[in-house]
Amino acid sequence: MNLEKILSIAGKPGLFALKVQTRTGFLVESLLDGKKMTVSLKVNVSLLSEISIYTFEGEKPLSEVMRNIAIKEDCGPAISHKEDNAKLIAYFMEILPQYDSERVYPSDIKKVLNWYNILQSKDLVSKEEPIIENAEEVLEKVVEEVVAEKAKAPAKKSPAKKE
Structure with missing residues (x-):
């Protein structure tokens, strides 16, 4: 499940798909009603992947929790996130038995389940783990490119001191 371009915006219900990043913020599309809007850089925005x-x-990571729900529910x-707290906690214990109940509140569980159901309604959930084929080779190549770029870059000269 790829949550890289899915956002939660403080003060706005639902989730949003990041469409374009602009100079002054973002252009997003609501996953609830499909409306597009701009969001300022001053607004508190959270990427679900983070x-x-x-x-x-x-x-x-939230993506693993979402994948666990998708596996349990067969996608x-x-x-509903509107169930009583006891049902939500029991359900979440099935999904993630090792979750820290002192640090994860029922309100957090409600958010996760609401977000999952929004993503599920848009066919954005998956039981599959994201696969990066040849991950080690890709990482090696990126490291080589970074090293090559640093080697090409001219050394910064410090300004000569005047006495």
Whole structure:
């Protein structure tokens, strides 16, 4: 599941797909109603790919949690985020048994389930893990390119001191 261009915007309901980055912000499209709007750089925006859930072993990326829900529901919708807290917590324990219940609140669980259901309604959920074929080769190539670029760049000269 690729969450690289999916945003949550503070103060706005739902999720948004990043369309274009502009000088002054972003052009986004709502996944709820398809309306496009511009968002200033001053607004608090979160990329779903950067969000993690606290567990006792560390943090789990949101994409893994979403994948767990997709596997449990066979890519169908999850329970409603409007269920009572006890049902939400029990459901989340099935999805991510090692989640840290002292640091992950019912409001967080509601957000995750709401986001999952929005993504599922747009056929953006998947049980598959993102595969990067030849990941080591790709990483090696990128490192080689960076090293080559640094070698090509002229050394910065420090200004001569005047006495």
